[in-house]
Amino acid sequence: xxxxxxxxxxxxxxxxxxxxxxxxxxxxxxxSEETGEVTGLLARIYGEQSFKEASITExxxxxxxxxxxxxxxxxxxxxxxxxxxxxxxxxxxKMEKRTKRDKTRHINxxxxxxx
Numbered sequence: 591x592x593x594x595x596x597x598x599x600x601x602x603x604x605x606x607x608x609x610x611x612x613x614x615x616x617x618x619x620x621x622s623e624e625t626g627e628v629t630g631l632l633a634r635i636y637g638e639q640s641f642k643e644a645s646i647t648e649x650x651x652x653x654x655x656x657x658x659x660x661x662x663x664x665x666x667x668x669x670x671x672x673x674x675x676x677x678x679x680x681x682x683x684k685m686e687k688r689t690k691r692d693k694t695r696h697i698n699x700x701x702x703x704x705x
Contacts, residue, residue, distance in 0.1 A: 593677035600667040
């Protein structure tokens with residue numbers, strides 16, 4: 591699915607089920623909350639932290655991670671819609687900029703080898 595389709599689907603959901611968009615500052619706070627949930631799961635799946643519930647399997651944890659990443663994408667789409675940003679266009683431009691800027695940066699970084 592394209593980012594444009596994601597934005598359209600989120601907009602339709604907001605207007606048919608969600609009543610209206612939260613204001614951008616509220617959505618920014620929600621985005622921070624959702625990224626915190628992603629970070630917490632990553633700390634438990636790939637880091638040293640353990641789950642409070644011993645019964646959580648890696649499969650369940652990764653499913654939750656997918657759901658939380660989708661929540662992040664939803665809120666990003668809300669913010670883009672509210673501010674008139676075309677994410678397809680913005681992402682394409684950003685990737686072009688990153689590619690030009692970092693063409694040799696990472697390949698010449700010895701810190702990225704040996705792990």
